Amino acid sequence: MITTAPAPALADAGCTTAPVLRERGQREVFCGLTGIVWLHRKMPDAFFLVVGSRTCAHLLQSAAGVMIFAEPRFATAIIEERDLAGLADANEELDRVVRRLLARRPEIRTLFLVGSCPSEVIKLDLARAAHRLAGAFLPDVRIVNYSGSGIETTFTQGEDACLASLVPFMPQLPEGSAQQLLIVGALPDIVEDQLLRLVRDMGITNVACLPARSSRDLPAVGPNTRFLLAQPFLGDTALALEDRGAVHLPAAFPFGAEGTTDWLRAAANAFGIDEMHFRSVVAPGRERAKRALEHSRARLEGKTIFFLPDSQLELPLARFLHVELGMIPVEVGTPYLHRQHMAAELAQLPVGTVISEGQDVDKQLDRVRASKPDITVCGLGLANPLESEGFTTKWAIELVFSPIHGFDQAGDLAELFARPIRRRDVLRV
Amino acid sequence: MQLSVWTYEGPPHVGAMRVATGMTDVHYLLHAPQGDTYADLLFTMIERRGKRPPVTYTTFQARDLGTDTAELFQTAARDAVARYNPAALLVGSSCTAELIQDDPAGMAQAMRLPIPVIPLELPSYSRKENWGASETFYQIVRTLAVGDSSRPASRQAGSPRPKANLLGPSALGFRHRDDIVEIAKILAALGIEINVTAPMGASAADIARIADADFNIVMYPEIADTAARWLEKSFKQPFTKTIPIGHGATLDFIREVAGLAGVDAAPALDLAEARMPWWSRSVDSTYLTGKRVFIFGDATHAIAAARVARDELGFVVCGLGCYNREFARDIRAAAAEHGVEPLITDDHLEVEDAIAAAHPELVLGTQMERHIAKRLSVPCAVISAPVHVQDFPARHSPQMGFEGANVLFDSWVHPLVMGLEEHLLTMFRDDPEFHDGAGASHLAHGTTTNPPRTGEGDHPQDGGGEAGLRFPDDIAPERSPSVSADALPPPRTGEDLGDVAVLDVAARWTTEAEIELKKIPFFVRGKARRNTEAYAAERGLASITIDTLYEAKAHYAR
Numbered sequence: 001m002i003t004t005a006p007a008p009a010l011a012d013a014g015c016t017t018a019p020v021l022r023e024r025g026q027r028e029v030f031c032g033l034t035g036i037v038w039l040h041r042k043m044p045d046a047f048f049l050v051v052g053s054r055t056c057a058h059l060l061q062s063a064a065g066v067m068i069f070a071e072p073r074f075a076t077a078i079i080e081e082r083d084l085a086g087l088a089d090a091n092e093e094l095d096r097v098v099r100r101l102l103a104r105r106p107e108i109r110t111l112f113l114v115g116s117c118p119s120e121v122i123k124l125d126l127a128r129a130a131h132r133l134a135g136a137f138l139p140d141v142r143i144v145n146y147s148g149s150g151i152e153t154t155f156t157q158g159e160d161a162c163l164a165s166l167v168p169f170m171p172q173l174p175e176g177s178a179q180q181l182l183i184v185g186a187l188p189d190i191v192e193d194q195l196l197r198l199v200r201d202m203g204i205t206n207v208a209c210l211p212a213r214s215s216r217d218l219p220a221v222g223p224n225t226r227f228l229l230a231q232p233f234l235g236d237t238a239l240a241l242e243d244r245g246a247v248h249l250p251a252a253f254p255f256g257a258e259g260t261t262d263w264l265r266a267a268a269n270a271f272g273i274d275e276m277h278f279r280s281v282v283a284p285g286r287e288r289a290k291r292a293l294e295h296s297r298a299r300l301e302g303k304t305i306f307f308l309p310d311s312q313l314e315l316p317l318a319r320f321l322h323v324e325l326g327m328i329p330v331e332v333g334t335p336y337l338h339r340q341h342m343a344a345e346l347a348q349l350p351v352g353t354v355i356s357e358g359q360d361v362d363k364q365l366d367r368v369r370a371s372k373p374d375i376t377v378c379g380l381g382l383a384n385p386l387e388s389e390g391f392t393t394k395w396a397i398e399l400v401f402s403p404i405h406g407f408d409q410a411g412d413l414a415e416l417f418a419r420p421i422r423r424r425d426v427l428r429v
Numbered sequence: 430m431q432l433s434v435w436t437y438e439g440p441p442h443v444g445a446m447r448v449a450t451g452m453t454d455v456h457y458l459l460h461a462p463q464g465d466t467y468a469d470l471l472f473t474m475i476e477r478r479g480k481r482p483p484v485t486y487t488t489f490q491a492r493d494l495g496t497d498t499a500e501l502f503q504t505a506a507r508d509a510v511a512r513y514n515p516a517a518l519l520v521g522s523s524c525t526a527e528l529i530q531d532d533p534a535g536m537a538q539a540m541r542l543p544i545p546v547i548p549l550e551l552p553s554y555s556r557k558e559n560w561g562a563s564e565t566f567y568q569i570v571r572t573l574a575v576g577d578s579s580r581p582a583s584r585q586a587g588s589p590r591p592k593a594n595l596l597g598p599s600a601l602g603f604r605h606r607d608d609i610v611e612i613a614k615i616l617a618a619l620g621i622e623i624n625v626t627a628p629m630g631a632s633a634a635d636i637a638r639i640a641d642a643d644f645n646i647v648m649y650p651e652i653a654d655t656a657a658r659w660l661e662k663s664f665k666q667p668f669t670k671t672i673p674i675g676h677g678a679t680l681d682f683i684r685e686v687a688g689l690a691g692v693d694a695a696p697a698l699d700l701a702e703a704r705m706p707w708w709s710r711s712v713d714s715t716y717l718t719g720k721r722v723f724i725f726g727d728a729t730h731a732i733a734a735a736r737v738a739r740d741e742l743g744f745v746v747c748g749l750g751c752y753n754r755e756f757a758r759d760i761r762a763a764a765a766e767h768g769v770e771p772l773i774t775d776d777h778l779e780v781e782d783a784i785a786a787a788h789p790e791l792v793l794g795t796q797m798e799r800h801i802a803k804r805l806s807v808p809c810a811v812i813s814a815p816v817h818v819q820d821f822p823a824r825h826s827p828q829m830g831f832e833g834a835n836v837l838f839d840s841w842v843h844p845l846v847m848g849l850e851e852h853l854l855t856m857f858r859d860d861p862e863f864h865d866g867a868g869a870s871h872l873a874h875g876t877t878t879n880p881p882r883t884g885e886g887d888h889p890q891d892g893g894g895e896a897g898l899r900f901p902d903d904i905a906p907e908r909s910p911s912v913s914a915d916a917l918p919p920p921r922t923g924e925d926l927g928d929v930a931v932l933d934v935a936a937r938w939t940t941e942a943e944i945e946l947k948k949i950p951f952f953v954r955g956k957a958r959r960n961t962e963a964y965a966a967e968r969g970l971a972s973i974t975i976d977t978l979y980e981a982k983a984h985y986a987r
Contacts, residue, residue: 025488025505025508026466026485026486026487026488026505027463027466027486027488028466028469029463029464029466030464030467031462031463031464031465031467032464033464034467051430053440053524053525053553053554054433054436054438054439054440054524054553054557055439055440055442055443055465055523055524055525055553057433057434057435057436058436058439058440058443058468059464059467061435061436062467062468062470062471063467065817072434074434075432075433075434076432076433076434077430077431077432077433078430078431078432078433079430079554080430080431080554080555081552081554081555083430083554084528084554090430093430094430096430097430097432100432101432117462117464117524117525118524118525118528120491121494121525121528121529122528149462149464149491150462150463150464150465150490150525151462151463151489151490151491151493151494151525152490152491154463154464362508362512379466379470380469380470380473380474381466381467381469381470381473381481382469382473382481383473384473384474384477384478384479385473385478385479385480385481387479388479388480
């Protein structure tokens with residue numbers, strides 16, 4: 001009764017060998033600091049202290065909106081003129097700020113010292129500061145360092161840098177222990193629970209998540225670890241896990257009925273799950289997802305879509321919209337293209353799609369205007385200006401903050417794209 | 430280093446963006462790392478502009494650091510000039526570029542671009558947004574203004590009417606759009622022509638003829654003061670000192686402007702739309718008398734609001750402060766006049782402490798004070814930037830002029846319980862429509878959709894939906910836990926409030942006194958409790974009885 005698509009032949013399929021348009025110029029993207037806005041919700045016992053400028057504080061405030069007022073677990077240690085006078089002084093100042101912060105917030109178990117452009121340009125050694133402060137605060141507080149600077153990271157890469165910084169702290173999986181499945185990438189709790197239920201129903205019982213909901217409850221890792229990436233922007237984290245012996249399971253990312261099935265199938269294959277059992281486990285969710293997608297199909301089928309680079313979610317989302325809703329991707333821009341992790345996505349994009357990496361925003365906007373897409377996915381700095389030129393847009397940041405993975409979010413994900421088109425059609429002003 | 434969660438002002442280059450975005454044909458080349466484009470969305474989302482701000486970012490990355498960034502800068506400059514064809518180019522650094530050794534001014538000047546290049550020195554580690562806007566506007570005026578500085582500006586031949594410039598309105602300014610309309614109305618009534626409005630809506634050519642005006646109207650000193658002083662020195666243009674926010678200030682402003690222009694003030698003094706004075710004298714406003722109001726914002730709006738509060742609404746100013754140190758002296762003078770301690774700080778926790786200690790009945794402030802007031806269950810209205818998207822309204826909503834005074838009356842009085850309603854709440858407090866949990870009908874977070882609030886320890890639910898950005902439920906703002914009436918803890922921890930609110934409460938409430946206290950309307954109950962406890966503590970009373978409660982009430986009566 002259930003027909004799963006045969007595993008796509010990756011070589012020479014779709015856009016696998018398509019040339020990539022690489023551009024450099026003005027990039028209209030967030031820096032990695034923005035990742036803090038969702039990461040701190042996932043790890044309620046962690047605090048994120050950015051060491052940066054007033055600009056960094058202003059960015060977090062602008063991105064976090066109203067959350068700023070609810071005793072958030074992030075802040076900025078703003079570098080001032082006198083800190084720039086000499087490095088020794090800056091280190092002492094940082095220690096003072098951290099001590100004051102931890103005295104105020106005794107419930108914090110992990111403190112992330114997050115590097116920014118200014119702290120990196122003045123070469124303030126936050127790794128050493130983390131080490132120095134760890135001596136004073138362990139075991140109560142673990143102090144970890146990563147960079148969320150714009151010169152190093154784009155938007156979601158902040159999560160990658162954060163998770164990669166946690167990998168050295170993961171305990172060693174004992175030798176000879178049973179094969180373990182690790183799901184990597186911060187997901188909304190409800191989505192994580194759905195995926196864990198499916199994996200366990202398949203018969204995989206030794207399963208853990210990174211990040212864990214408690215920052216100190218890190219899962220073990222070792223040569224018997226098999227990991228699935230839930231998010232496409234985790235290149236460094238994957239490398240760090242592989243350095244500890246873990247093995248990556250290649251798969252499409254879990255968006256839509258097909259993507260989620262493919263993702264789960266990668267785990268099933270690695271753990272020797274019987275095909276009939278696998279199908280029976282995924283069938284109900286898969287069918288629900290397909291039914292939910294039907295609501296948006298009429299509005300989206302045959303429509304063209306243009307992705308500007310933002311989060312690295314662009315390729316998997318374009319694949320989902322093309323394969324499951326019949327949309328036609330014109331150009332799919334990504335801030336960074338990891339060919340290996342994107343193999344399954346590239347293979348399923350239609351031949352002729354422009355794949356671009358990096359950005360020269362003015363030239364890219366010229367291409368948007370020339371190709372007149374039905375919907376353009378872009379950041380909030382561009383959305384209203386494009387709307388006023390007559391383009392229908394979907395602002396990209398919502399795709400990072402909303403639950404969109406897995407079977408039961410497939411309909412919501414399609415709706416995120418269908419809604420701007422429906423609104424364009426209903427308005428009479 | 431300064432530990433900061435919330436900042437009242439952005440970095441100075443955001444101020445420069447506000448000036449550039451306000452103008453029509455100026456482009457800003459900002460040497461900045463990837464990510465600083467976040468500031469674009471302040472303009473496209475909060476102010477809802479349909480155009481991208483005229484800013485090109487060089488977007489350097491780690492791999493570019495070294496000699497490469499200079500080339501990146503020059504390429505970006507060439508591309509920006511070719512694509513946008515601006516009449517003038519602003520060049521400057523963001524905070525990170527300030528730390529690397531490139532010299533945007535030198536690099537741009539070496540390129541011999543066919544347009545004026547205006548270099549901006551904006552020290553990001555010591556200055557902030559308003560200073561950046563002010564400095565940028567000053568540099569633009571200084572570079573582009575043309576005129577004979579040796580003689581006073583004289584009325585143009587062939588133009589019988591006096592001319593004035595409107596200085597200060599910018600992009601992302603609180604109600605700047607509508608204030609311009611109100612000032613224009615006044616000038617029209619006085620027969621004064623507007624020469625240039627800048628930076629908002631001005632082109633480089635407009636700035637070039639700024640010296641043609643007879644005098645300047647400084648609408649927002651935070652942005653226009655430096656430029657106005659330079660224009661006074663260079664072209665002998667006097668400028669106005671009165672900020673026309675409030676009815677009385679508007680009258681003073683009209684007289685000042687008429688004096689500078691040498692025209693009769695009368696035609697503008699009696700505009701029919703001035704409803705505020707009568708509204709304030711009408712009997713329903715009697716209950717406003719002596720309401721304690723705490724005022725915080727930028728210095729200009731805060732000082733103007735204090736005058737309106739005292740002279741035109743009959744409030745008592747119980748706190749006055751600003752976050753922009755550049756105008757600290759003005760705030761100190763105004764605070765002395767109102768007999769309060771000036772509060773000059775950019776630390777919102779200090780503001781919160783001061784508000785909690787002052788026990789105001791109304792807070793006038795920025796978006797931040799709105800949230801503080803919500804936590805403390807005190808009514809609040811917004812009078813100053815920074816503000817969220819809802820304070821860039823579609824409707825006409827000025828702060829200046831006579832219509833501005835009307836707007837102030839409505840927006841400050843609405844959050845208060847109206848006179849009749851207050852009376853009814855007291856009379857019928859045990860009726861189902863008027864129980865404590867019902868709150869005032871216009872306090873959105875105090876409506877019956879929330880669990881009834883039965884004690885002053887309760888926190889109002891921190892509503893979402895006010896963010897510049899929207900978030901789905903799973904990452905919605907953390908909500909304060911509802912506290913049961915039995916627990917009645919103090920609203921904030923001692924540490925949060927500072928020492929001011931931590932009273933040594935030796936005296937215990939008797940059951941009867943506690944019951945009596947609960948009969949007092951919830952919006953003044955907190956103050957009654959604190960006053961009574963302070964009264965008991967001062968006198969070393971071991972227990973608080975009904976008598977103590979009323980003794981204290983008599984003691985603190987005003």
